[in-house]
Amino acid sequence: MSTRIADVLAGKAPVGSKITIEGWIRTRRDSKAGLSFLAVHDGSCFDPLQVVAPQELANYQADVLRITTGCAVRCTGEVVASQGKGQAVEVRADTVEVVGWVDDPDHYPMQPKRHTPEFLREVAHLRPRTNIIGATTRVRHTLAQAIHRFFHEHGFFWIHTPIITASDAEGAGQMFRVSTLDAANPPRTPDGKVDWDKDFFGKEARLTVSGQLNVETYCLAMSKVYTFGPTFRAENSNTRRHLAEFWMIEPEIAFADLAADAQLAEDFLKYIFRALLDERKDDMAFFEKFVDKDCIARLSKMIETKFARMDYTDAITELQKSKEKFEFPVSWGIDLQSEHEKYLTDKVINGPVAVINYPKDIKAFYMRQNDDGKTVAAMDVLAPGIGEIIGGSQREERLEVLDRRIGEMGLHAQDYWWYRDLRRYGTVPHAGFGLGFERAIIYATGVENIRDVIPFPRAPRQAEF
RNA sequence: GGGAUCGAAGCUGAGCUGGUGCUAGCGGCCGAUUGUUAAUCGGACGGUGGUUGGUUCAAUUCCAACCGAUCCCGCCA
Numbered sequence: 236m237s238t239r240i241a242d243v244l245a246g247k248a249p250v251g252s253k254i255t256i257e258g259w260i261r262t263r264r265d266s267k268a269g270l271s272f273l274a275v276h277d278g279s280c281f282d283p284l285q286v287v288a289p290q291e292l293a294n295y296q297a298d299v300l301r302i303t304t305g306c307a308v309r310c311t312g313e314v315v316a317s318q319g320k321g322q323a324v325e326v327r328a329d330t331v332e333v334v335g336w337v338d339d340p341d342h343y344p345m346q347p348k349r350h351t352p353e354f355l356r357e358v359a360h361l362r363p364r365t366n367i368i369g370a371t372t373r374v375r376h377t378l379a380q381a382i383h384r385f386f387h388e389h390g391f392f393w394i395h396t397p398i399i400t401a402s403d404a405e406g407a408g409q410m411f412r413v414s415t416l417d418a419a420n421p422p423r424t425p426d427g428k429v430d431w432d433k434d435f436f437g438k439e440a441r442l443t444v445s446g447q448l449n450v451e452t453y454c455l456a457m458s459k460v461y462t463f464g465p466t467f468r469a470e471n472s473n474t475r476r477h478l479a480e481f482w483m484i485e486p487e488i489a490f491a492d493l494a495a496d497a498q499l500a501e502d503f504l505k506y507i508f509r510a511l512l513d514e515r516k517d518d519m520a521f522f523e524k525f526v527d528k529d530c531i532a533r534l535s536k537m538i539e540t541k542f543a544r545m546d547y548t549d550a551i552t553e554l555q556k557s558k559e560k561f562e563f564p565v566s567w568g569i570d571l572q573s574e575h576e577k578y579l580t581d582k583v584i585n586g587p588v589a590v591i592n593y594p595k596d597i598k599a600f601y602m603r604q605n606d607d608g609k610t611v612a613a614m615d616v617l618a619p620g621i622g623e624i625i626g627g628s629q630r631e632e633r634l635e636v637l638d639r640r641i642g643e644m645g646l647h648a649q650d651y652w653w654y655r656d657l658r659r660y661g662t663v664p665h666a667g668f669g670l671g672f673e674r675a676i677i678y679a680t681g682v683e684n685i686r687d688v689i690p691f692p693r694a695p696r697q698a699e700f
Numbered sequence: 701g702g703g704a705u706c707g708a709a710g711c712u713g714a715g716c717u718g719g720u721g722c723u724a725g726c727g728g729c730c731g732a733u734u735g736u737u738a739a740u741c742g743g744a745c746g747g748u749g750g751u752u753g754g755u756u757c758a759a760u761u762c763c764a765a766c767c768g769a770u771c772c773c774g775c776c777a
């Protein structure tokens with residue numbers, strides 16, 4: 236039974252105790268005093284553990300002096316107070332067993348030096364052995380756990396909405412097709428079209444772009460629900476903020492309006508980022524030192540600051556009276572561009588802000604129409620330095636209003652029959668929002684490219700590994 | 701989808717406007733040295749310059765196509 240390095244460094248293995256640790260070599264340094272220093276990493280925390288291997292070991296010449304970066308080792312020994320600087324404790328090895336050698340050290344890609352993120356993406360199978368990807372991985376896990384914990388503690392149920400959907404009605408972007416038909420020679424109907432009736436589901440099927448419509452059904456039974464799972468967009472987006480496959484969090488609350496939704500978003504973000512600062516001090520210190528010196532300050536400020544609320548109409552007024560030169564001209568009815576969002580968060584509010592009540596024509600059909608007839612109860616939570624981090628709305632719960640919007644947008648009511656049923660049987664005001672998980676990680680860590688915060692990024696022309 | 705840029709040893713990157721054998725740092729290797737900290741010092745090794753074609757007496761350097769990558773904008777999370 237081996238001991239986690241995180242536990243050793245946290246003092247859970249007292250000085251004098253005998254332990255076994257297992258991990259991978261980061262560096263080896265030899266001393267002519269007759270010993271070698273092995274920096275061993277097992278992923279359990281940011282720091283490696285120093286193992287001191289004396290030349291008296293039976294396999295010192297044969298094995299220890301041949302150890303290179305990346306070798307897998309199992310070491311047993313006594314936890315001792317370190318004689319050197321840089322660590323409180325280390326392990327004085329009784330045995331060092333090389334479990335797996337690196338058979339070509341000259342070409343092993345992971346060197347004890349800084350690598351560019353672009354290069355690391357080309358070795359995605361080995362990059363978790365680096366400081367930055369390891370830290371990102373632990374942050375990702377911690378945030379995921381905090382998200383589930385927040386919802387669980389607040390009485391939400393986690394709903395596993397489907398990945399495959401046959402309702403071509405989600406309308407949030409280009410979708411990937413799911414089919415078992417022979418793409419080169421599909422079955423045809425008499426008029427020459429592809430006969431989807433012969434496909435696996437008997438109709439066209441695609442990968443989901445959002446679990447919202449499905450989760451709403453459970454909301455109107457379980458009251459407080461959320462989804463947390465993979466989401467797919469077949470958009471040809473070539474930016475550092477987009478993925479074709481990403482993870483999304485979508486809570487939905489019943490008997491709730493937009494104000495309750497905005498409050499939920501604020502409480503939620505503060506909870507998960509506070510948990511991150513509490514639980515991953517080592518990794519966040521690394522990000523602050525080497526990736527984004529402002530990341531901890533940014534999170535700390537967000538946690539402490541009351542989010543502003545601002546009406547879309549007021550936001551437009553603020554933008555119009557500013558002296559800033561915007562690439563995209565500002566007028567009531569436009570969607571806010573990145574430059575506009577940045578101005579609002581950085582110059583007008585100097586903090587996070589929930590912009591609410593957008594023009595209905597730039598928002599989705601299911602958002603609840605306001606009494607003014609022009610706007611809907613939609614919100615975007617904007618954060619300094621990143622822009623929109625959360626988008627949400629109160630949903631239209633009135634069947635006749637919903638049907639009118641479906642018609643106005645050229646959609647077909649019959650495609651939404653089960654969604655409309657929710658408005659026929661015990662309808663209730665409800666609201667929810669969506670958070671891109673990877674966007675949240677970027678915001679928290681300052682990592683620039685979204686492809687570096689997901690283990691195996693999927694993007695246009697990128698599906699290696 | 702629109703636009704821009706880049707592609708040299710395992711990695712990072714000098715080499716301005718084309719001229720014999722293409723630099724260097726780091727890594728790996730060898731040696732020295734030290735309770736060392738991505739150590740330090742010395743040495744040797746390591747490159748058909750993304751691919752294909754073109755211009756030229758001559759191309760890493762100019763041009764074209766292709767392949768790969770990055771960034772910005774749009775779409776959005």
